[in-house]
Amino acid sequence: MSSLQPYVHLIRDVPDFPKPGILFKDITPLLQSGPALHAAIDELAKITNDLNADVVVGVESRGFLFAAALAYATNRGVSLVRKPGKLPAHKVRLEYSLEYGHDTIEMHSDAVLPGQRVLVIDDVLATGGTAGATASLIQSVGGVVVGAAFLIELSFLAGRARLGDIPVRSVLTY
Numbered sequence: 001m002s003s004l005q006p007y008v009h010l011i012r013d014v015p016d017f018p019k020p021g022i023l024f025k026d027i028t029p030l031l032q033s034g035p036a037l038h039a040a041i042d043e044l045a046k047i048t049n050d051l052n053a054d055v056v057v058g059v060e061s062r063g064f065l066f067a068a069a070l071a072y073a074t075n076r077g078v079s080l081v082r083k084p085g086k087l088p089a090h091k092v093r094l095e096y097s098l099e100y101g102h103d104t105i106e107m108h109s110d111a112v113l114p115g116q117r118v119l120v121i122d123d124v125l126a127t128g129g130t131a132g133a134t135a136s137l138i139q140s141v142g143g144v145v146v147g148a149a150f151l152i153e154l155s156f157l158a159g160r161a162r163l164g165d166i167p168v169r170s171v172l173t174y
Contacts, residue, residue, distance in 0.1 A: 004043050004171055007036035011152070011172075025152055025174065027123055031065065040171065041069045044121070044149055047169040051147040053119035055079055055112060059134050060086075060105075063122035066151060070121060079111035079118075081134050092141055096133035105130070107137055114142030125150040125170060128159030135166055 010030040017024040030036045044066060055077045058067025064080060071078035084093065084104050093106040112118055118138050125131060125148070135145045145166050153159070153170035160168040 002043055002171065003039040004036070007033060007039055008172065010036055025124060025154070027062065027151065037069070040151055041066070041073055043171040044070050044151070045073050047171065048119055048147060048149045049074075051119055051167065052117060053146050054117045056119050056121055057081055057107075057112065057134065057138060059120065059122040059130060062124075066123060067121040070119075076119075079107065081105050081107045081137065092137060094133050094137045094140070096129060096136075098129045099127050103130070103133075105133055105137060107141075109141060112138050112141050112143035116143050117146045118143045119146060120148040120166075121150075122148075123151050125153040125159040125168065126157045128157075128162030131159065132162035132164075135163060 007030060010033055012026045012029055014024040014026050056067045056071040057079045058064040060082045067078050084106055087106055087108055090109045091106045092109050093104055095102060095104045120131060120134050122131060131148050138145050147167040147169060148163055149169040151171050153173045155173050
């Protein structure tokens with residue numbers, strides 16, 4: 001049994017957010033509980049330990065919370081993938097398509113070194129557009145994506161298909 005199981009009730013469903021017909025999984029109550037957050041990080045560490053990553057890459061913005069805590073807990077570095085205009089140094093960027101339009105992500109060009117083994121972390125895997133784009137951005141600078149991990153996977157949206165042969169790990173699946 002997952003050490004997060006006693007805290008799953010803290011994830012609340014918010015209907016019709018951000019658009020009508022969408023049932024949003026709100027993790028903020030879970031984040032507010034020290035024991036629940038601790039359990040979430042422990043579970044992420046447990047399910048990704050065998051991937052032997054050199055660095056953890058967090059995806060803006062809730063992915064930063066999990067990536068930084070996981071990096072700390074596993075003695076790894078952390079790098080960030082951000083929305084445009086948020087990074088001060090030389091960066092690489094990728095524009096990609098989503099189910100409802102387009103988006104862009106950026107990363108410092110030296111955030112991941114050639115050959116470095118990278119674990120991508122975010123809070124939720126939905127359609128996989130952002131996770132797939134993040135993996136492509138990392139690969140464009142020579143990084144090797146050894147896995148992607150999420151607190152929650154919305155399996156009915158088939159997001160892991162957009163990650164191809166990259167191993168996908170999730171603590172909770174809906």
